[in-house]
Amino acid sequence: MTRLPVFVTRPLLPDPGELEPLLAEIFDSRILTNRGPILQRFESATAAWLGVEHVSLVSNASLGLVLALRHLGITGEVITSPFSFVATSHAIRWAGAEPVFADIDERTLNLDPAAVEARITSRTQAILAVHCYGIPCDTVALEEIARRHGLRVIYDAAHAFGVRQSGKPLAAAGDLSVLSFHATKVFNTFEGGAIVSPDRETKLALDRLANFGIVDDVTVTATGINAKMTELSAAVGLTLLPKVAAAIASRDRVAARYWHALSGVRGLRCLCPPGQEGHNSYAFPVLVEPDYPLSRDELHHRLKAENIHARRYFHPLISDLPMYRTLESAAPQGLPVAQRAASRVLCLPLYHDLDPADQDRIIGLVSSPWA
Ligand code: T4K
Secondary structure (H helix, E strand, O other), rough: OOOEEOOOOOOOOHHHHHHHHHHHHHHHOOOOOOOHHHHHHHHHHOOOOHHOOOEEEOOHHHHHHHHHHHOOOOOOEEEEEOOOHHHHOOOOOOOOOOEEOEOOOOOOOEEEEHHHOOOOOEEEEEEEEEOHHHHHOOOOHHHHHHHHHHOEEEEEEOOOOOOOOOOOHHHHHOEEEEEEEEOOOOEEEEEEEEEEEEOOOHHHHHHHHOEOEEOOOOOEOOOOEEOOEEEEHHHHHHHHHHHHHHOOOOOOOOHHHHHHHHOOOOEEEOOOOOOOOOOOOOOOEEOOOOOOOOOOOHHHHHHHHHHOOOOOOOOOOOOOOOOOOOOOHHOHHHHHHHHHHHHHEEEEEEOOOOOHHHHHHHHHOOOOOOO
C-alpha cells in the first residue's frame, strides 16, 4: 500500500466558511491592499494576542528583517547565527550590512553570548539573534553585551510566535523583533510577517518603510520598499488567530509524545523538553549522536524511504554557503558547536493534526531503525 507523504509540517488552515464573510467584504469594498480595513483589524488583534503594543504587519519576515535593519540605520557589521534559515543572513546583506558569524550554545542552538562578545569590533553595529525552533535566546546576556558596547539588538523571531519568557512576550524583547507568518509556521497568513516595535513612532516609521516610504500623496521621506500584507492574507490571519492557541496545545501534545518515546533512545538528543512554560512546539529537532546506529543522513533517508519527510533544518550552515564562506567569521574552526549541530540535526514531522498512527510509525522507525 502506498502511504501518503508525511511532511515536516502542515499548515493550520482557516475554515472556508469562516473566511467567507471577510472575502465578501474584500470583494464588496474592492480594497485589496495598502493597509486596508481588514489588515488594520488584524494588526490590532495580533498585537493583543501577542501581548505587545505596536505591530507592523508585513508581506514576509525576510522583508521585515530588512526593514528592521534599515530603520535602525545598520550598515556595518551584524553579529548573527550561522545556524538558521538563509533568510537571516540574506536580510543583513539586503539591508546593506555585513554578517559576522558567532558560534552557538550547545544546549539551545542559539547564539552563545560569550562567542558574540568575542566577535565585536569597532565596526559592529548590531546583533541579529535567532530564537531557533522558538527556543528563546539568552536575551538578558545578549542585551547586556549590546548595552555595554552600544549595539542594537534585533531578534529573528520567525519561529517564535506566541512564545513567552519569564512570563513576558518574547516578541517584545530587543530593539525590534520580527515574526514570520509563512505557511510553515505555527501561525500563518499563507505568506506574511510582523515587526514588533517598542513605541508608536517606530511602528509608524516601519509602516511607512513597508509602503515605499510614503507619508502622504506628495510626501516620501525614506527609501522604502513594498512590503505590505494584502487584505487576503490579513483575512486568513484574522480567521486563524482564534484557533492558534488550540493548535499550539495540540503541537505540545505531539511534541510531548515524541519526547517520552525518544528521549531515552541511545544516541539521540532531543532538544525541546515538553511542558516548558511559554514554548510553542514549532519543531521537534533531534541530534543524531555518534552512538546512534545510523548517521543523521542515513536516518533521514530511512524515513524518506517510508515517505516520511523529516528535514535537516539547518544544514548546511549559512556560513558554509558560497556567498558567505569566504568571510573570516565563516571559518569552520571558529564555529565548532554550529558545525556539529548542522551535521547531526533532524527535525521530525510536527504539526497540530499529525495523525497519531503516522507519529507511531515515525517513533517506531526512529527508535528501532533496523526493525
Ligand atoms: N528567519 C528564519 C529563522 C526562518 O526560518 C525563516 C523562514 C525566515 C527568517 C524568513 O521568513 P519568511 O520570509 O519566509 O516569512 C521553509 C519556508 O519557506 C521558510 O519560510 C522557513 N523559514 C524555512 C524554515 O522553511 P523550505 O524551502 O524548507 O520550505 P518547503 O517549501 O520545503 O516546505 C517545507 C514543508 O512544509 C513541505 O515539505 C510541506 C510543507 N508545506 C510547505 C508549504 C510552502 C505545506 O504543507 N504547505 C506550503 O504551502 O523553507
